[in-house]
Structures are given as structure tokens and as C-alpha cells.
Amino acid sequence: MFGQIKWKLGLLLAAVMITGIFMAGCASDDGWVFATDHEYSVRPDGYPGLAELYGFEFDDVVIMDLGITYAALRDGEVPLAMGFATDGRIAAFDLVNLVDDMQFHPVYNCSPNVLASTLDDYPEIEGILNQVVPLLDAETMQSLNATVDIDEKEPADVARDFLLEHGLIGETPPAADKGPVGVGSKEFTEQLLLGQMAVMLLEDNGFNVVDNTGLGGTALAREALENGEIDIYWEYTGTAWMAHLGHEEPLTDPAECYQKVKEEDLANGIVWLDYTEFDNTYTIMMRRADAEELGIVTISDLADAINEGVPAP
Amino acid sequence: MRTLQRNWISWFLLPLILVGMALALIVYVVNNPGGATAGRALTYPNITLYFRQHMMMVLAALCLSIVVGIPAGIMLTRPRLRTLGRVVENVVNVGQTVPSLAILALFFVYLGWGFNTAVFALWLYSILPILRNTYAGLTSIQGNILEAARGMGISPFRVLYRIELPLAMPVIIAGIRTSVVILVGTATLATFIGAGGLGDLIATGISVRRDILVLTGAALSAILAIFLDHVIGQVEAALLSQTERRL
Numbered sequence: 405m406f407g408q409i410k411w412k413l414g415l416l417l418a419a420v421m422i423t424g425i426f427m428a429g430c431a432s433d434d435g436w437v438f439a440t441d442h443e444y445s446v447r448p449d450g451y452p453g454l455a456e457l458y459g460f461e462f463d464d465v466v467i468m469d470l471g472i473t474y475a476a477l478r479d480g481e482v483p484l485a486m487g488f489a490t491d492g493r494i495a496a497f498d499l500v501n502l503v504d505d506m507q508f509h510p511v512y513n514c515s516p517n518v519l520a521s522t523l524d525d526y527p528e529i530e531g532i533l534n535q536v537v538p539l540l541d542a543e544t545m546q547s548l549n550a551t552v553d554i555d556e557k558e559p560a561d562v563a564r565d566f567l568l569e570h571g572l573i574g575e576t577p578p579a580a581d582k583g584p585v586g587v588g589s590k591e592f593t594e595q596l597l598l599g600q601m602a603v604m605l606l607e608d609n610g611f612n613v614v615d616n617t618g619l620g621g622t623a624l625a626r627e628a629l630e631n632g633e634i635d636i637y638w639e640y641t642g643t644a645w646m647a648h649l650g651h652e653e654p655l656t657d658p659a660e661c662y663q664k665v666k667e668e669d670l671a672n673g674i675v676w677l678d679y680t681e682f683d684n685t686y687t688i689m690m691r692r693a694d695a696e697e698l699g700i701v702t703i704s705d706l707a708d709a710i711n712e713g714v715p716a717p
Numbered sequence: 718m719r720t721l722q723r724n725w726i727s728w729f730l731l732p733l734i735l736v737g738m739a740l741a742l743i744v745y746v747v748n749n750p751g752g753a754t755a756g757r758a759l760t761y762p763n764i765t766l767y768f769r770q771h772m773m774m775v776l777a778a779l780c781l782s783i784v785v786g787i788p789a790g791i792m793l794t795r796p797r798l799r800t801l802g803r804v805v806e807n808v809v810n811v812g813q814t815v816p817s818l819a820i821l822a823l824f825f826v827y828l829g830w831g832f833n834t835a836v837f838a839l840w841l842y843s844i845l846p847i848l849r850n851t852y853a854g855l856t857s858i859q860g861n862i863l864e865a866a867r868g869m870g871i872s873p874f875r876v877l878y879r880i881e882l883p884l885a886m887p888v889i890i891a892g893i894r895t896s897v898v899i900l901v902g903t904a905t906l907a908t909f910i911g912a913g914g915l916g917d918l919i920a921t922g923i924s925v926r927r928d929i930l931v932l933t934g935a936a937l938s939a940i941l942a943i944f945l946d947h948v949i950g951q952v953e954a955a956l957l958s959q960t961e962r963r964l
Contacts, residue, residue: 445917467921468911472830652753
């Protein structure tokens with residue numbers, strides 16, 4: 405039975421193979437390849453704007469999940485990657501942040517977002533959470549992140565130790581008589597730490613807390629807050645300005661960005677408490693050895709190297 | 718004559734409509750991205766690249782699955798391996814329940830990021846329906862048909878080639894169709910391990926909250942799935958009509 409249609413099948417197979425060969429021709433893995441997460445690839449305060457301001461283009465941009473960019477860079481699979489400035493892996497993997505000498509990257513200070521309706525019921529939440537905010541500078545956050553990512557401690561243990569050390573909570577929380585209050589967070593280390601801190605601070609003040617930390621990405625956390633499925637999570641000023649409030653132009657002044665976001669989000673029934681000193685902005689990373697060998701310290705140096713045709717490490 | 722006409726229409730009408738829909742969608746979203754952020758992802762070169770990466774992953778994985786799945790299914794139904802066949806079938810059924818994202822993540826750990834890892838993981842995932850359906854198709858053939866064939870002195874290979882495979886073919890092709898639809902959907906997850914594809918649009922859209930990116934990525938992959946399913950369906954119809962003519 406196959407005899408008469410053999411040629412048809414053959415034709416189909418040939419077509420598939422030709423398409424395959426044609427499409428295989430488009431892959432290129434050499435040169436100044438840049439590993440980035442999804443968000444950074446399109447945001448105006450991400451790669452498109454960076455390339456425009458500094459006047460260069462990477463040979464190829466590979467989009468992957470946030471968090472595997474660090475290992476891809478460490479393992480030599482890409483010469484360049486994006487990361488976040490407070491990530492503990494930067495020092496641990498012997499990577500360097502290139503200096504953003506033209507101050508392109510916008511500000512991402514972090515602040516607890518609380519539903520206005522929840523704050524109406526429990527106004528003391530503001531004071532409780534604001535206690536921890538001034539303690540969080542860049543160095544502290546980086547070392548807390550490293551304790552989780554590199555030393556493989558549990559975020560909850562690290563958060564508890566930190567709060568105990570600063571005398572913000574007692575050894576055992578009192579019996580819960582208020583709430584319930586839902587605390588969420590995104591899925592990465594810093595957010596888990598901040599989320600756990602919020603959970604513990606509230607529990608220490610007699611709240612019955614529903615722990616929803618590690619919800620997923622930015623959009624999920626925000627939707628959960630908007631829908632009232634959680635009452636609190638920590639958001640970054642720059643993220644809210646662009647992603648949630650839909651602005652296209654990034655802001656680079658911490659206080660200005662915070663004020664504008666706070667004002668606009670009040671209309672959405674969301675209250676921004678105080679903001680941290682640390683600014684978890686985007687950073688462009690290289691391996692330390694490569695950067696030293698090529699004499700690249702700033703993003704301008706990198707742009708020059710790419711434009712002059714220096715071969716990628 | 719009438720059959721011929723109907724065949725031509727079914728061969729080309731639906732694919733044409735699908736291609737037209739895809740092109741119209743692409744032109745529309747590139748010209749109306751609704752903001753600069755979405756517009757940076759929605760360019761013709763970008764969409765073409767994502768589409769190509771997606772097709773490439775799906776076709777590579779599908780070809781590999783067919784090449785491995787069908788022979789494996791045939792082997793497991795031969796008398797000597799029949800007991801093993803039942804074991805493998807159960808293992809395969811359990812394997813299918815592992816989430817596709819977990820499979821991608823698992824192989825990312827060992828093989829690193831990129832296209833090859835994605836194809837490998839997709840291949841493992843898509844082989845299951847093909848293997849299972851080949852096995853089921855061949856074992857469901859009534860014993861007396863095969864006995865009659867053997868009684869006529871036909872050699873085992875010819876029994877397989879002339880009787881078993883043609884009878885099991887609709888089930889085998891149904892497996893390939895299931896596989897291709899699963900593949901197109903699952904390949905959208907390959908974006909998380911840096912393999913590109915239409916998932917780049919979907920995941921980017923989710924992370925910057927631009928619905929148009931999500932919708933474009935999802936719609937294009939749905940169109941691709943329907944398209945490939947249709948093509949394989951037509952191959953099936955062609956094979957069936959040949960069998961019928963012979964009967």
C-alpha cells in the first residue's frame with residue numbers, strides 16, 4: 405500500500421528537511437552575546453535604551469530565565485549578562501558590575517506596598533514594617549542575599565536572624581489576635597527575604613499572617629495585591645512606575661520616583677510605605693578576569709570595545 | 718473528480734486561511750503595538766526569528782520522536798518483547814505526567830541553556846504519545862487477522878508491512894498529531910532556558926504586563942499548532958484513501 409504514496413511522503417520529508425536546514429542557518433552563538441531576562445530585553449530602561457544611549461549593539465541577545473544568567477556567565481557560556489546590583493552571586497562567582505557611567509539605569513528602591521483597606525483596619529502596620537526599612541542598605545542586602553544563595557541558608561532563617569540581631573522581634577511571637585493578613589512576594593531571593601521579614605514582624609505584633617511569599621513574577625504579585633488575595637508585598641519603585649503604572653519614560657532620581665509612584669498608586673488603593681536605601685537596579689556583568697584583561701571598567705569601555713571590533717572573550 | 722476537488726480545497730483552504738490570519742495579526746500588532754515597550758519586541762525581524770526558532774524546535778523534536786517512537790513501538794509489540802512492552806507502556810504513561818517545565822529545567826541543569834537542550838527535552842516529551850499510540854495501534858489488531866495472514870504463509874516482516882502497519886496507521890498518526898500539538902505548546906516554555914521561540918513574546922509580555930505580547934505569542938503558536946495538525950491530518954487522509962482503494 406505504501407508503494408503509490410512513497411513519493412508523496414518523500415516529498416514531504418524533503419520539504420521538512422529543507423525547511424530545517426534553512427532555519428538552522430539563523431543560529432549564531434559567537435561574539436558579544438548578552439544573556440538577559442525577558443523584562444530587560446524590551447523595557448525602555450533595559451537593553452534597548454542602554455544600547456541607544458551608549459551607542460553600541462551586542463552581536464546577539466539571548467533571553468532566558470532570570471537567575472540563570474549568572475551561572476551562564478560564570479560557566480563561560482556567554483561573555484556578558486545582566487543581573488541585579490544587590491545579588492549575592494556577583495561577588496561569589498567572581499563577576500564584576502560594569503559602572504553605569506552615563507547613569508542610564510533607573511532607580512529600583514524597594515518599599516512595602518500595603519492595601520489601603522487593610523491599612524484602614526490596622527493602621528499600626530505602617531509603623532511595624534517601617535522599622536526595618538532604614539536598616540536595608542545595598543551592602544546589607546547583598547550580604548543577606550549571599551547568605552541564602554551562596555551559603556544555602558533558608559530565607560526564613562536568614563530573615564529571623566537579621567531581625568533578632570537588630571532587636572526587632574522576640575524569640576517567639578505572641579498569640580495571634582489580629583488579622584488574617586496576607587503577605588506575598590516575588591520568587592527571587594531578595595523578595596523571599598523581604599517577604600519573610602514582613603511576615604515575622606507582623607507575627608511578632610500579634611497578627612495572624614498568611615504566608616504567600618514566593619508567588620511568582622512581578623505581574624502575579626501585583627495582581628494578587630490588586631485582587632485582595634494578599635495585603636502586602638515589597639515592590640520596587642522603578643518597576644511600579646513602568647510596569648504597573650504604564651509609564652514609558654524611566655525616572656533616575658530615587659526620591660522623585662518614590663513620590664510619583666506613591667501618589668499615583670494611592671488611586672489604585674495601594675499605599676507605599678517608606679523606601680529602602682538599597683537600589684536593586686539592573687547591572688551589566690562580566691567575568692572579573694575578562695574585564696581586567698580587556699581593561700573594561702565602565703559600560704562606555706564596553707561600548708568602545710564592541711565598536712572597535714575587539715573579539716569577545 | 719469530486720474527491721479530487723474536495724481534496725484540493727481541504728489541502729489548501731485551511732492552510733491559506735491560517736497563513737492569512739497569522740500575517741494579518743503580525744502586520745496589525747507591528748503597526749499597533751500600543752506603546753514603545755511592546756513595540757520593541759513586536760518588530761518583523763523579531764517575530765520572524767521567534768517563529769523560526771519555534772518551528773525549528775518543534776520540527777526537530779518531532780522528526781526525532783517519529784524516527785525513534787515508531788520503531789520502538791513496533792519492536793515492543795514483537796512476540797519476544799511483548800512482556801517488556803507492557804512495562805514500557807506503563808513507564809511511558811507515568812513519564813507523561815511529569816510537567817513539561819520540570820523536564821526542561823531538569824535538562825537545563827545537565828546540558829546548559831539553549832536550543833539543543835530544548836530540543837532534547839521536547840523530544841523526550843513528545844516521543845511518549847507516538848510510542849504509546851504505535852504500541853496501542855499494533856496490539857489492538859484482532860488476532861484472527863494476523864493468524865489468517867500467517868496461515869497464508871506470509872513472512873512476519875510482510876505481515877507487519879502489509880497488514881499490521883496499515884491497520885494501525887490511523888492510531889499511529891493520531892499519536893503524531895497529539896505529539897505535534899503538545900510540542901507547539903510546550904516549546905513556548907523553552908524561552909526560560911534561553912532557546913527563544915514564541916515563548917519569548919509570551920514571557921516578556923507577562924513580565925512587563927503588555928497583554929498584546931502575550932496574545933500575539935499565544936495566537937501565533939495556536940495557529941502554528943492548528944497548521945501542523947492539519948498537514949499531518951492530510952497525510953493521514955492520503956494514506957487512508959490509498960488503503961481504501963486497495964481494499
